[in-house]
Amino acid sequence: xxxxxxxxxxxxxxxxxxxLSTLIILPLGLAVAWPLARCRWPGKVLVETLVTLPLxxxxxxxxxxxLKLLSRRSGIGRFLHEHFGLDIxxxxxxxVAAAAVMSFPLLVRSARVGFQTVNQRFEQIARTLxxxxxxxxxxxxxxxxxxxxxxxIVLAFARAVGEFGATIIVAGNIPGRTTTLSLExxxxxxxxxxASAYRLLIVSVIxxxxxxxLSEALMKRSALR
Numbered sequence: 001x002x003x004x005x006x007x008x009x010x011x012x013x014x015x016x017x018x019x020l021s022t023l024i025i026l027p028l029g030l031a032v033a034w035p036l037a038r039c040r041w042p043g044k045v046l047v048e049t050l051v052t053l054p055l056x057x058x059x060x061x062x063x064x065x066x067l068k069l070l071s072r073r074s075g076i077g078r079f080l081h082e083h084f085g086l087d088i089x090x091x092x093x094x095x096v097a098a099a100a101v102m103s104f105p106l107l108v109r110s111a112r113v114g115f116q117t118v119n120q121r122f123e124q125i126a127r128t129l130x131x132x133x134x135x136x137x138x139x140x141x142x143x144x145x146x147x148x149x150x151x152x153i154v155l156a157f158a159r160a161v162g163e164f165g166a167t168i169i170v171a172g173n174i175p176g177r178t179t180t181l182s183l184e185x186x187x188x189x190x191x192x193x194x195a196s197a198y199r200l201l202i203v204s205v206i207x208x209x210x211x212x213x214l215s216e217a218l219m220k221r222s223a224l225r
Contacts, residue, residue: 003199007184011203014181017092018160021099022153025107029156030149033111034141055105059165066097066170094171095178099160107156110215114148115141151218158211161204 003011032051036044054062070077070088080086088094118141126136142149164182171178173187181204188197 003203004196007196007200007203010179010184011181011200013092013179014161015207017095017180018099018157018163021096021103021160022107022157024096025100025104025156026153029104029107029111029152033108033152034115034137036108037112037115051108052105054102059102059163060169062101063098063166063169066094066101066166070094070097070170089170090172090174090178092171092178095167095180098166098170099163102163102166103156103159106159107152110152110155111145111149114145114152117148118144147218151215154211154218155215158208158215161207161211 032047035041036048036051067089068074072078072081072087072089077088080088086093088097122144123136123140126140127133131139161180162182163180164186167178167180168183168186173179173183179187181200185197185200185204188194188200
């Protein structure tokens with residue numbers, strides 16, 4: 001049986017907020033991945049550890065940290081509320097924030113691999129022809145690393161779709177406002193609505209399978225270049 005209109009609405013909301021979170025972390029992810037792939041500097045191990053931390057911390061712990069950072073009692077949350085009238089915690093913005101933080105490491109790792117596969121001789125040749133660093137990056141490095149970057153984008157999106165622990169802490173499960181696919185599956189299981197849970201499970205499996213398959217295919221092609 002196909003999902004109901006209400007369930008499709010939850011799926012649509014999940015896809016939109018996860019796409020938004022992925023777009024938000026993309027520039028920062030590239031800015032972090034490039035120096036990790038190309039440079040050596042004091043503190044690099046610390047940066048690598050901090051980037052990887054959301055992958056190894058319990059998601060609820062990450063959610064608790066976000067709750068502390070983004071609530072009105074914190075500097076960030078108070079600043080946003082007083083100057084822009086924006087509340088983060090227990091809104092759709094919190095869903096975006098949780099998804100972004102949890103998926104950020106996967107984007108960085110894949111983009112880093114993409115940058116590492118770029119033959120630097122092409123960049124050197126471009127510089128000898130008079131191209132500046134910015135032009136080399138956008139016309140040589142970025143296109144050659146694009147498969148790894150796209151793989152990271154897809155994988156980060158898939159991780160965002162499956163996010164649960166951090167989201168339920170910082171955003172809650174408010175019907176019509178913060179309920180995502182994962183939260184709805186949890187809720188329907190708790191209520192004993194097994195048919196609804198399995199319908200949403202099938203949708204989530206299709207999304208996850210397609211995203212992971214595409215990411216792996218792109219990464220393999222990037223490694224063969």
